[in-house]
Amino acid sequence: MLWGKSRGLDGSQYPLICHLLDAAAVMRVLWCEVISAGLRAQLAEQMGVTEENAGRLLEFWAGLHDIGKITPAFQRQVWVPPGYPQGPGDLPRGHDFAAHLWLASALRQAGYADERRAPVARLVAQLLGGHHGCFHSVDPGDTRLEKRPFIGIGNGPWDEQRVAAFDAVHTILDAPEPPPNLGGDTAAVACALIILSDWLASQISFVKRQLVQLPDSGRVEDLQSFFHRSLAQAPALLSNAGLTRLRLRAGTFGEEFPFEPNALQSTIAEELPALVTGPGLLMVAAPMGIGKTEVAFHAARIMGHAAGTSGIFVALPTMATADQMYERLAAYLRNRSLDPTGLTLLHGMAWLSPLMSMVSEEHAEGVGDITSEDDTVHLAVAEWLLGAKRGILAPAAVGTIDQALMAVLPVRHNVLRMLGLAQKTVIIDEVHAFSPYMRRLLVILLSWLGRLGAPVVLLSATLPKHVARELYTAYLGRAPESAEALDLAQHYPGWTYAQRDMPTPISTAVAVPQEDRRELAVTLRPVDVSQRDGKDMVDRMPALRDELRRLIDEGGCAAVICTTVDQAQETYRDLRAWFDQRKTDGSASPELRLLHSRFPVGQRARITHDVITTYGPNGDRRRPSVLVATQVIEQSLDIDFDLMISDLAPIELLLQRSGRAHRHKSNDASRPEWAATPRLVVLTAPGEDTPRVPKPWTRVYPHASLIRAQRLLSRREDKPISIPDDVQDLVDAASPGDGIGAPDPLLDGFESAEVERISAGFVEVQAAEMIGIATPDGLTNLYSLTDREITEELISTRFDADSERVLPYFIGEDGDYHLGGPDGPMVPVVPGAGRRFTREQCAEVINHTIPLRASLLQGRSEANMPPEAWSNDVHLRNLVLLPHRVDADGQPVGPVLGDQRLTLHLDVGLTTSF
Known part of the structure; x- marks a missing residue:
């Protein structure tokens, strides 16, 4: 009688207990068939239990995530069964918060530790309360329910039903003993798994199918039978969502790529396999055009196999470079993947990419497997993975570095991004191009990936020694035994490999043949x-x-x-x-x-x-x-x-x-x-x-x-x-680090410029530390991982980035609004109240937008705001409009914002004039 789902069910209500058991069933299959072996082992070790019990604990927790819906505040949205009181003082708080509050007490009573050194009950309650993507903060004393009588939880029959649901889930799943340990990083990943199970089990098509096979009663034996029916449905549910493990065909470098390896590629292929025994960090520094991408793919397969990961994520500095890498990785996977592989493209404009557009069009016709015209790209992207925030969960993904760094910013569902990365080998290209702000966020990310056992490959054309030391320390969670030893180990060109169980990194210099020197x-x-x-x-x-x-x-x-x-x-x-x-x-x-x-x-x-x-x-x-x-x-x-x-x-x-x-x-x-x-x-x-x-x-x-x-x-x-002999010395001489050291002869007469550089870098690092989440060490309160006031649109992974998007348009002689020029296509109009742009209309608008720094848009007014009808579209609602006219000479004239005029010229782009 207590409902859990109603939206999209044509007037029907889906019982809450059924949804809880669905989520538990999905979690069991996720754990056994999708989650990588490395992540399973890592989570079990950190909880202090066997892998089997870790999976059983997670499915039990998944079966409790929505227990906060057994409250008057939630149930009265549809109806409240007779005999269930609705106190006039009940506060309409979210069911996720109610779950957090009630479970903190219920789990203590079930034997979960709740001491200062082992706040397991509080962390499990908090991670379950965070299943909507943001965590709540509750003082430990406030979890005593007698102190919070009017929070929408209710008592009497309400509490009896919550206890009954808790006990039923516990019995049906045969939940194991509570874990002795639970760290903040493990709890964060556990929350991501709960979110994923909930999303999968909440698909309307799945719930509608489940409605026709509801249990005959709420007796445990009937619910047990229902759970096993859900369990039988779960594998297909995950497979249709595209959640599979990436399996790559083993082979030599020559078997993976149709050319003879060069010196760098040969040393990686010959020496790396003997070094890799678990999760590790590979740093490759080599000149441009030497084939570092192929090195990364080959190394990622070797490292992923040893670490037990089952996917690849490649992070690039820009959208254009990500688009290029998407095709290169797709071609590699087509040749080396043992199964059809879901490969997603992740950046702000990915939905405009011709390849991803082709995927969307095929899905509109019910087809999920496409091949490009030149037969170099083979995709099997499930429609589910094309939804918001899901692409990073695909077995393989390419995106801008922002997509990875977003995992360490306090935005909603950041833990889901972390889960997507933790199961993969993460390749990050162009590390030398990172600003101090981005590099500090990268340090935070590496600390999480190192703790969670995700292998990482860092590629750089040039890598100063102090940067290599910083990245090494972040991933391994400790400084090298000797900073000098690490510095001496750096070679150019060359590569360095490190694992947590290695006292010092292993570094290899690459002997560049004379014909490749220049x-x-x-x-x-x-x-x-x-x-x-x-x-x-x-x-x-x-x-x-x-x-x-x-x-x-x-x-x-x-x-x-x-x-x-x-x-x-x-x-x-x-x-x-x-x-x-x-x-x-x-x-x-x-x-x-x-x-x-x-x-x-x-x-x-x-x-x-x-x-x-x-x-x-x-x-x-x-x-x-x-x-x-x-x-x-x-x-x-x-x-x-x-x-x-x-x-x-x-x-x-x-x-x-x-x-x-x-x-x-x-x-x-x-x-x-x-x-x-x-x-x-x-x-x-x-x-x-x-x-x-x-x-x-x-x-x-x-x-x-x-x-x-x-x-x-x-x-x-x-x-x-x-090149390459002089490169490392030049880079180290020009990049002395971020602290004030001995006077630099290169800056005689310009000492104040060095102070300004260090100060500016310090400001960027401080900004990153203020906005970034905490590193895993000592994280005991998940509340600090998210901020309910911050959205992805309001936060940036790049300091002083082009964070605004403007839309120049032209007012024609007919008074109509045109894109691209006075004779260009007309600005699309939403057909009728409450209607939305089609994908094609939205794409046409976005294709005429330009990214700009906010500092160039001072003085904007109502005239620069998008129409009210655009507010329902996430891509259009925050645009800054720039109306243009054409002067007597036929030249475009843009608006004045602040003390400058912004004008779009067809030949040179958007100009600023004072």
Whole structure:
């Protein structure tokens, strides 16, 4: 008679006791058939019980999660059985809080320890009270029910029924003795398993099927029979949801990949298997373009097998690089997976990805298995995994690093993200690109993954020794026995492997064959810096004219990387004017492209695809061409140029950018004579050894880092950089750490810049520590893991990130609103009150949006708010609208926000003018 589910059941009510037993049945199958062997062993060890009893405890707890629904506050939403009192003072608190409060007392009475050193009863009650994704805080004294009579729990028949349900679940499941131990980290993962069991057992289609086979009565023997029927249904329920274990075919590196391994790949393949005996951390530092992705896939299989994990998650720095990696991992899994594998793409715009769109379309037709046109991607993604917050539970996933770091931010359901990661081998690429804020969040994440036994592979083009030491310490939960020993163990190129049972890490240097070594010629070209309206203006054109003249005359391709979007736009326009002038003289003119983050989503995707097609491994390099870009091309994009020109940047980023010059030997035969050797041209600040760095550059990078980079390069006196031999020394000299040490000769005269760098880094680290969750050590109160006021939309894993999304639109002569230009498609209109956008309409709007920093949107008003009809769509409700008009000359004019005008130009993207 006490109901547990009613929504979507066409007027029927599903008995609460049946839902509790369904959740327990799902948990039993989850534990036995889905949860990885490594995580099962880890949880059992931390609880101090056998794996079998750990699973039985979890299914018992799952059978109690909704017991707070046996309260007047919940039941009166539909109806209250006769004889059940409704006190006038009952407070309408959520049933999750009621479960937390009541179970803390009930579990104590059932023999669960509740001492200071073993608060097992309180933690189990708290984890069950957190099954809606947020944890509650209750003072231990307040769990005495006589002190909280009017909290919606009720007494008399209500309490009798809760006790009856508790006893029935305990009897039917034959619940084992309470665990002697329960740490906060184990409780957090247990909560995630409860949430997952609840979600699966709450699917309307499943509940409707269960309604036709309800027990004849509430007697234990009838409920026992019902439980076994639920148990028989659970395997199909999990399989249809796509929750399976990833099983990879064993083999040598040569069997996994269709090419001969290079030196790095060979040492990993030959030496790593003998070292790996359990969960561990692999750090790989090697030059760009050396095949670190294949190393990561091969190592992940070896490490995952030893640690008992059953999945892979690959974290990338950007959405574009995640999209690329998605296809690479899909191709690998198609060849090496023993079963059809669910592979999800996770980032804010993943639902716009053509591949994921194809998955959604196939599911709309009831098909879950698709193959791309070029037969390189094979997917079997269950529709259930495409739901919100579920994708990370797939056996394989690719996403931005934000998707992993969100597990250590205090947002709802973060423990579910942690569960998804804990069962996988986690690969994190481009670690060198992390800011102090992101690196601190990574440290917190590594501490959790190390505790939970998830293997981790960290990939980096450059890895300073102090960063390697920090990451090592975080994962293993202890500092190395000797910091010097760890420093000495770092090799470049090379890799380091560590496990908790290893006293010191094992490190291997990679002997790079002579044919794979290269000498990078570095040319320093100071730019002209002038003042305009009190702002520093950078003129690159004198240097660019000199450096690009032979390209124009003899062919080839070059990239010009500017520090800011504004400067990239200005440089593009200056180069276009110069090239157009040459056209009028009858001279040859190269192709010119521009890529940065302030293009609309769809346009940026098209430009990125064009860039990869033109400059990729098999690109069309017949015409001379120049790409002007920002930092967006320095990470993970597989592109190759004859010449790299870059604004001054920290040394590790300059080295990273140089990896896009002469990246593929297959292109060497087509390079022009002037580009016979790789060359990096650095546009430096004027002033030689006492440089005057333009302020726009110091707003992006620490002033001290730029001074170090310029002085390190200038003091080499045109000596080429030997790659890889010189890389580690340059990186360590340019990245001394985050503390104040001995005076650095590289900063003579700029000591205050170093203090500013350290202070800014300290602010970022403090911000990360304030917003990030606690590490597992000593975590006894789950309440600190979530904050009910914080949502994923309000929190960022990147310090001062582009956290807002703007939608420029144009008001046409007809008064209608258009996207992309005055003649572009009309802004979609919601057809009727209460209706929602279709997926296609929503995608059309989002494809015209642009990410921006909030600081660029000061002064927004009601005119910039989206229509009320958009408030029901999570993708549209927080957009900032930028209405545009067209002036008498046919030029777009955007709105003024604060002291600047934001205008979308079709050729250069969104501009800011003061």
